[in-house]
Amino acid sequence: MTVTPILQAKGLMKRYGTVVAMNGCDFELMPGEIIAVIGDNGAGKSTLIKALSGAVIPDHGEILLDGKPVHFRSPDDARALGIETVYQNLAMSPALSIADNMFLGREWRAPGIMGSVLRKLDHARMQKFAREKLNELGLMTIQDITQPVETLSGGQRQGVAVARAAAFGSKVVILDEPTAALGVKESRRVLELIRDVRARGIPIILISHNMPHVFEVADRIHIHRLGRRLCVIRPQDYSMSDAVAFMTGAKLPEGVTEPA
Amino acid sequence: MASEDAPTKTISDYEAALNKADSAVATFEKDDKTLVHKLRNFLRRNPTMIPALVLILSILIFGLIQPRFLGMGALSTVLKQVTVTGFIALAQTLIILTAGIDLSVGAILVVSSLVMANLAVFSGVPVVVAIAIGIALGGVMGAVNGLLVTLMRLPPFIVTLGTLSIFEALKLWYSRSESVRNVDIEANAPGLLIFGQGFNISGASISYGGITLILLAALLWYVLNHTAWGRHVHAIGDDPDAALLSGINVNRTLVSVYTVAGLICGFAAWIAIGRVGSVSPIAFSDVNLASITAVVIGGTSLFGGRGSIIGSVLGAMIVGVFITGLSLAGVDDYWQKFAAGCLVIIAVSLDQWLRRASQ
Numbered sequence: 001m002t003v004t005p006i007l008q009a010k011g012l013m014k015r016y017g018t019v020v021a022m023n024g025c026d027f028e029l030m031p032g033e034i035i036a037v038i039g040d041n042g043a044g045k046s047t048l049i050k051a052l053s054g055a056v057i058p059d060h061g062e063i064l065l066d067g068k069p070v071h072f073r074s075p076d077d078a079r080a081l082g083i084e085t086v087y088q089n090l091a092m093s094p095a096l097s098i099a100d101n102m103f104l105g106r107e108w109r110a111p112g113i114m115g116s117v118l119r120k121l122d123h124a125r126m127q128k129f130a131r132e133k134l135n136e137l138g139l140m141t142i143q144d145i146t147q148p149v150e151t152l153s154g155g156q157r158q159g160v161a162v163a164r165a166a167a168f169g170s171k172v173v174i175l176d177e178p179t180a181a182l183g184v185k186e187s188r189r190v191l192e193l194i195r196d197v198r199a200r201g202i203p204i205i206l207i208s209h210n211m212p213h214v215f216e217v218a219d220r221i222h223i224h225r226l227g228r229r230l231c232v233i234r235p236q237d238y239s240m241s242d243a244v245a246f247m248t249g250a251k252l253p254e255g256v257t258e259p260a
Numbered sequence: 261m262a263s264e265d266a267p268t269k270t271i272s273d274y275e276a277a278l279n280k281a282d283s284a285v286a287t288f289e290k291d292d293k294t295l296v297h298k299l300r301n302f303l304r305r306n307p308t309m310i311p312a313l314v315l316i317l318s319i320l321i322f323g324l325i326q327p328r329f330l331g332m333g334a335l336s337t338v339l340k341q342v343t344v345t346g347f348i349a350l351a352q353t354l355i356i357l358t359a360g361i362d363l364s365v366g367a368i369l370v371v372s373s374l375v376m377a378n379l380a381v382f383s384g385v386p387v388v389v390a391i392a393i394g395i396a397l398g399g400v401m402g403a404v405n406g407l408l409v410t411l412m413r414l415p416p417f418i419v420t421l422g423t424l425s426i427f428e429a430l431k432l433w434y435s436r437s438e439s440v441r442n443v444d445i446e447a448n449a450p451g452l453l454i455f456g457q458g459f460n461i462s463g464a465s466i467s468y469g470g471i472t473l474i475l476l477a478a479l480l481w482y483v484l485n486h487t488a489w490g491r492h493v494h495a496i497g498d499d500p501d502a503a504l505l506s507g508i509n510v511n512r513t514l515v516s517v518y519t520v521a522g523l524i525c526g527f528a529a530w531i532a533i534g535r536v537g538s539v540s541p542i543a544f545s546d547v548n549l550a551s552i553t554a555v556v557i558g559g560t561s562l563f564g565g566r567g568s569i570i571g572s573v574l575g576a577m578i579v580g581v582f583i584t585g586l587s588l589a590g591v592d593d594y595w596q597k598f599a600a601g602c603l604v605i606i607a608v609s610l611d612q613w614l615r616r617a618s619q
């Protein structure tokens with residue numbers, strides 16, 4: 001392979017007591033692509049994602065970012081290296097404003113003595129940045145960046161969460177079930193948003209149960225089964241029913257043998 | 261294996277039909293169509309407006325009943341009366357913003373004041389050192405609360421109910437249930453009394469304690485609204501899991517909040533000595549509930565995440581205005597308590613209404 005994967009996992013193992021959540025799991029994310037991760041409930045895909053975002057520390061195996069091994073001890077470590085995760089529950093504080101939420105945990109301080117001694121935040125600069133980022137993703141039908149997140153609809157909140165990830169995720173954006181809680185129309189908007197983020201050159205890992213959504217936006221589909229990667233398919237080559245059959249073990253892709 | 265498989269096709273047909281549907285999905289339209297909506301949004305953004313309006317209205321109403329009430333004299337008396345409750349309410353606001361509650365604030369105040377007075381009056385410790393030790397001890401007691409809440413993962417209500425009993429026992433043991441008399445403090449440590457002093461302007465007698473209360477409220481307002489720590493305090497009260505996933509060190513912030521609240525209670529001990537003039541181990545037994553009342557009337561939500569520090573001072577003032585106003589109007593004591601109870605229930609109902617609007 002000539003291109004180095006942006007994010008790569010080799011032989012990840014994770015055990016919870018007697019339960020093996022990851023059993024020699026591999027994963028590759030190529031530059032500029034959207035890779036979808038699908039798998040049945042309990043297949044271990046959320047453990048894989050947590051390992052990639054730093055929320056779970058694997059027992060064995062290595063994770064490489066740009067070909068260099070990295071060791072995440074917390075989500076902060078992953079974030080510091082440019083891996084942003086949009087969690088299913090969005091991790092937003094409803095009473096705080098859109099701008100406050102985008103900067104939660106990484107606030108900018110005012111320049112000079114006001115910031116260094118009095119620890120004053122630079123609200124104006126943060127609001128400007130937040131507005132620009134929402135604008136870039138065509139979300140600026142929001143009139144007021146200071147309105148509390150609780151006044152937004154589910155799709156709008158998802159939009160803000162994706163914008164936050166895209167604004168700070170310089171390397172990788174991980175989206176966990178971004179359309180699970182949304183209505184049909186709002187889902188469409190979020191899928192467009194995902195494409196917009198990729199168009200800006202940021203590769204995306206998308207975890208979803210929704211086959212039509214996966215087949216619509218993904219460049220490649222990583223099918224997870226029994227704690228490891230079963231295969232990676234291209235959505236053009238297979239149908240959704242094939243993907244579901246692979247995922248549930250009803251059918252095997254060519255050239256792949258079922259692990260014991 | 262071709263993409264033209266039947267199931268895919270039907271789903272893409274479905275998707276194609278969807279594309280014809282209205283695509284302007286995530287438009288962020290305003291929901292403030294009616295006056296009620298507008299009012300609700302305005303109040304949600306300006307939580308201090310409610311207690312401010314209630315305070316002005318209640319002053320005007322009591323002024324109509326009893327014109328003497330509108331004078332500066334009566335109002336400055338109210339400020340003096342609520343000074344200690346106001347300080348404790350500031351500490352309580354910080355805790356309640358994190359969706360916690362602190363039942364031990366009153367006990368911390370009394371322990372700190374006993375230590376200050378006993379050290380300065382009987383042990384010959386310089387006044388400044390005695391005060392510093394008393395305030396620091398308040399911080400330590402607050403930190404104990406914070407550590408129990410975070411490390412043991414216990415509900416704040418239970419932790420502070422327990423430490424309330426523990427601190428009360430300690431205060432009786434330490435003081436041997438004896439008060440420190442005013443004459444002894446005046447003779448040996450007059451520095452403990454400075455916050456009781458004050459000055460007069462046009463009939464209003466303002467104590468240094470009252471001014472310090474307003475300055476501290478302004479300082480905390482700045483910290484809560486214009487520093488990252490303040491934003492984190494709000495975020496933790498709103499949704500601790502989201503705060504953690506956003507990279508906030510939740511436990512460290514919580515311990516710091518309880519410690520700061522303890523320091524404020526320790527400082528309030530000094531104010532209380534000046535206000536009362538003496539130190540009694542059985543004083544300020546009702547300041548816990550009075551502080552919660554003030555915070556709630558001031559528009560801070562008991563469910564955490566939203567509130568206003570200025571509102572808590574206004575809340576304490578409202579209770580003071582009601583009590584002074586009703587007694588000036590010749591109403592019996594128990595109706596004053598009745599009125600305070602009604603205010604709390606109305607304030608919480610209002611908070612619930614604002615909260616429902618957010619769904």
